[in-house]
Amino acid sequence: MKRLLIIAVLLCLNACTAESKKASNTVVDIVKPKPYVLLISLDGFRWDYVDKYKPEFLSEFAKKSAHLTSLRPAFPTKTFPNHLSIITGSYPENHGIVANRFYAPDLKKSYNIKESNAVTNADFYLRKPLWVIAEEQDMRTASYFWPGSEAAITGIYPSHYKTYNHNATHHERIEGILNWYKLPSSERPQLITTYFHDIDSAGHHFGQDSAELIAAINKVDDTIREMVSKVRLLDFEVNIVIVSDHGMVDYPAKNYEYLPTWLNDEYKVVATNPIVLIYDEGKSKRTLAETVAELNQQANHYQCYQYQDIPTKFNASKTNRIGDITCLTDKDWSIGFTGKTSKGNHGWSQFNTKDMDGIFYATGPAFKESFQLATVENVNIMPLLAQILGVDITTPIDGKLEIMKPLLK
Ligand SMILES: [Zn+2]
Numbered sequence: 020m021k022r023l024l025i026i027a028v029l030l031c032l033n034a035c036t037a038e039s040k041k042a043s044n045t046v047v048d049i050v051k052p053k054p055y056v057l058l059i060s061l062d063g064f065r066w067d068y069v070d071k072y073k074p075e076f077l078s079e080f081a082k083k084s085a086h087l088t089s090l091r092p093a094f095p096t097k098t099f100p101n102h103l104s105i106i107t108g109s110y111p112e113n114h115g116i117v118a119n120r121f122y123a124p125d126l127k128k129s130y131n132i133k134e135s136n137a138v139t140n141a142d143f144y145l146r147k148p149l150w151v152i153a154e155e156q157d158m159r160t161a162s163y164f165w166p167g168s169e170a171a172i173t174g175i176y177p178s179h180y181k182t183y184n185h186n187a188t189h190h191e192r193i194e195g196i197l198n199w200y201k202l203p204s205s206e207r208p209q210l211i212t213t214y215f216h217d218i219d220s221a222g223h224h225f226g227q228d229s230a231e232l233i234a235a236i237n238k239v240d241d242t243i244r245e246m247v248s249k250v251r252l253l254d255f256e257v258n259i260v261i262v263s264d265h266g267m268v269d270y271p272a273k274n275y276e277y278l279p280t281w282l283n284d285e286y287k288v289v290a291t292n293p294i295v296l297i298y299d300e301g302k303s304k305r306t307l308a309e310t311v312a313e314l315n316q317q318a319n320h321y322q323c324y325q326y327q328d329i330p331t332k333f334n335a336s337k338t339n340r341i342g343d344i345t346c347l348t349d350k351d352w353s354i355g356f357t358g359k360t361s362k363g364n365h366g367w368s369q370f371n372t373k374d375m376d377g378i379f380y381a382t383g384p385a386f387k388e389s390f391q392l393a394t395v396e397n398v399n400i401m402p403l404l405a406q407i408l409g410v411d412i413t414t415p416i417d418g419k420l421e422i423m424k425p426l427l428k
Pocket of ligand 1: 062097264
């Protein structure tokens with residue numbers, strides 16, 4: 020009997036220890052603060068603008084941040100392809116948004132960033148943005164503008180999102196984001212994405228050395244200062260990650276090469292300077308190979324490929340959404356039919372120049388302070404943010420966590 024009692028006491032002791040361990044784990048889980056990420060995109064913010072123009076707040080923010088020498092965009096170095104690359108961790112050939120305007124032969128539909136029917140059509144988006152994966156794992160997310168956020172990709176929107184309004188003031192964006200942060204913890208988005216176009220617009224219209232570009236940088240600098248200081252007053256800590264989708268460069272208007280007009284008669288052509296996407300609609304008597312040869316024979320400053328032959332370094336040869344034939348232009352050159360150019364542009368190769376590179380500056384509890392890594396590709400951002408948020412990546416991506424992990428504490 021005595022022996023039985025001892026056994027019973029021992030069993031009870033084991034069970035009690037297990038129970039109390041479980042209880043203390045639960046306490047730890049409750050006390051452990053939730054991670055938050057605020058991802059801010061400054062469209063067209065060239066990698067060297069902080070050094071060149073020394074905006075007061077961003078200079079200080081960059082210095083204290085975990086950052087990259089520069090952030091390398093994916094090809095083509097355009098806005099929508101790269102915002103999707105940042106948030107899906109995938110190259111455009113895999114996430115499907117291969118240009119700002121393109122034709123999708125698989126859907127028999129055209130995509131255009133200015134057309135609501137297209138940007139809200141989930142069929143165009145072939146990989147899941149981080150907000151979709153987070154929502155699937157029961158995490159709340161929000162977007163105050165981000166390419167793709169207005170489409171129910173695999174049936175899922177961010178918990179909160181806004182229809183893009185180019186004229187929404189900076190103040191509205193700041194207040195909108197703060198209001199989300201003031202929601203009760205269970206509804207509060209742990210991932211928020213937002214976007215500012217001003218610096219890209221000024222770079223295109225007025226160029227690299229313009230007063231207008233400097234004014235746009237300073238305006239955005241003031242906005243980021245206000246947003247960051249208000250976010251830092253909240254009673255929880257937020258990781259703030261500032262990125263850009265691509266760089267910008269001035270180029271001479273005289274560097275313009277016209278495409279032959281027969282091309283427009285025989286093919287569906289999407290001329291999105293400095294790349295041109297050419298789709299076979301069965302109208303031409305030439306084979307695609309003959310057309311490529313004909314174009315390249317008269318080209319001085321561009322080179323055309325059947326899409327499967329686009330050099331592998333561009334990661335763009337998997338889908339003819341980029342055209343059955345794609346023409347790439349030499350740096351600082353334009354091609355098309357109209358002769359129209361702007362003062363600055365992007366879209367050229369991201370290799371052998373830093374002109375197309377953007378920025379990555381991050382601060383917050385997850386990041387080291389004043390720490391720099393070399394240039395890396397933007398597809399590696401998504402797995403880093405997933406790691407911070409504790410989101411399991413349950414879908415194929417091209418980026419790798421190891422590449423940017425050294426930025427983390
Ligand atoms: Zn852009």
